[in-house]
Amino acid sequence: MLPDLSTLPAFAAYFGLGVLFLAIFCTVHIWLTPQREMALIRHGNQAAAISLGGALIGFIAPLVSAMSHSVNLLDLALWGLVALVVQWLAHQAIHLLIRDLATQIEEDNRAVAIFAAVIAIAVGLVNAAAMTW
Template identity: 85%
Template structure:
């Protein structure tokens, strides 16, 4: 018989993780000048690559925070750090590529790939930093 005594903790951590993912997606889509979901619905691969990289760049440190946090409050604080770092990364990419939105709308997959890899790289470094 499996021991399900930790199921409530799992549910709480999982629920908070999903909530953070929803918050990140909502705010990221709001912060980007291009309408990524509409672009994706119309087959724009660059939008899918860029958004996918941002999501993975956020989820990596969130997963690390979930694995290393000692309480839900601890997870919430480190989840907030992950949000802020990933949004700062996106702002940095927008500074590096001044016409990022136009490039994504034009389905420039090279630019989207660069943005996605940068988001993921920063996310992995952020995740590693959270292992203290």
């Protein structure tokens, strides 16, 4: 018996929109940070990889929640935008806590990067949970 692929178009639409939001987040995040994270990562800077990885997880957690609970693509797009804004606000809060964050990341300070990543992930998880109401 063949599997039922009738929901494949919905899967493709949600998956595509999710990947689009991930690309938008990566682009915006990298554009907004003063350090050149991708160049730093290419040169072996672990702090940049940790910091960027935490930001990505912090964003993807609420995006996954939005994908699971949205009723249509517009709903997903709106909640994806909320996830992006909340993660940007978290990034601003991290900058307030660590004023020289960019310099610390450039100098490969992994302790600062882990702290920044944990804050981004924690905010993302709270954001994701708030989307399940």
